[in-house]
Amino acid sequence: MLKQTLINATFAGARVLQQYFNGTFTVSSKSNINDLVTQADIESEKAIFEVIKSEYPDHFILSEETGELKSSSNIKWIIDPIDGTVNFANGIPICCVSIGIEQDGKMILGAVYNPFINEFFFSERGSGATLNDKKIQVSDKADLTRSCLVTGFPYSYLDVPNGPLEVFETLIRANIPVRRLGSGAIDLCWVAAGRFDGFYEHNLNAWDSAAGFLIVEEAGGKVTDFKGDYYSLYQPNLLATNGKIHEDLLLAINGKWKPIVL
Ligand code: IPD
Ligand code: CA
Ligand code: CA
Secondary structure, rough: HHHHHHHHHHHHHHHHHHHOOOOOOOOOEEOOOOEEHHHHHHHHHHHHHHHHHHHOOOEEEEEEEEOOOOOOOOOOEEEEEOHHHHHHHOOOOOOOEEEEEEEEEEEEEEEEEEEOOOOEEEOOOOOEEEEEOEEEEEOOOOOHOOOEEEEEOOOOOOOOOOHHHHHHHHHHHHHOEEEEOOHHHHHHHHHHOOOOOOEEEOOOOHHHHHHHHHHHHHHHOEEEEOOOOOOOOOOOOOOOOOOOHHHHHHHHHOOOOOOOOO
């Protein structure tokens, strides 16, 4: 069954993270010196692939370190074998395995597991979202100025109007706490669990957001791009909130919010 294979694959990847964490592993760079890939990323991906291929050898796979394994299947696995690799490489236990499944272009299942604090987030479309088998839901805070937010920054400085630093500055000048955990998948799940009221990031990839996108939606949240249109994994900008602060945070991201500074 697809759901059980997803769970098995997520846990197989996570066992690799546990095996290498704080140990010895090779590290190399990708797009720039601080964009890392470790031996654990590669081994986690391999373990995940083994589980999927043993049950569903014909499914389409999109995975961060391998790219696309194309097929004509209408089921696509979207895999981040470690989300939070810089944290992982530094022994910071804020990282996870994130796997989402699309059917005919629509997210239907998502799983995110951080083995270091034993948090397993899961969602099946139409069935809500859970953390360690308990239902979760987004917060109900309606005032952006009283919100607790999280964001992330791309590996390479993004020099665009209303870029990551400008938006961060707008929010920090309004005295709003904005955290940076270093794992987009965990950021999304923590919005779903009501710990954060909103998360935004410029330049995410499909594997960062696939599972978390569904988990936030199924926890009652709202996910769009920076124009306010329904989110697509295949464009870079993501805004996920409890729904109530969405419009104001969208204005802030576009440099159009007029805060009342408390
Ligand atoms: C990164 C993390 C980080 C985000 C970056 C991502 P990686 O993924 O999700 O929080 O800010 O944009 O690339 O490289 O650790 O899989
Ligand atoms: Ca990632
Ligand atoms: Ca990754």
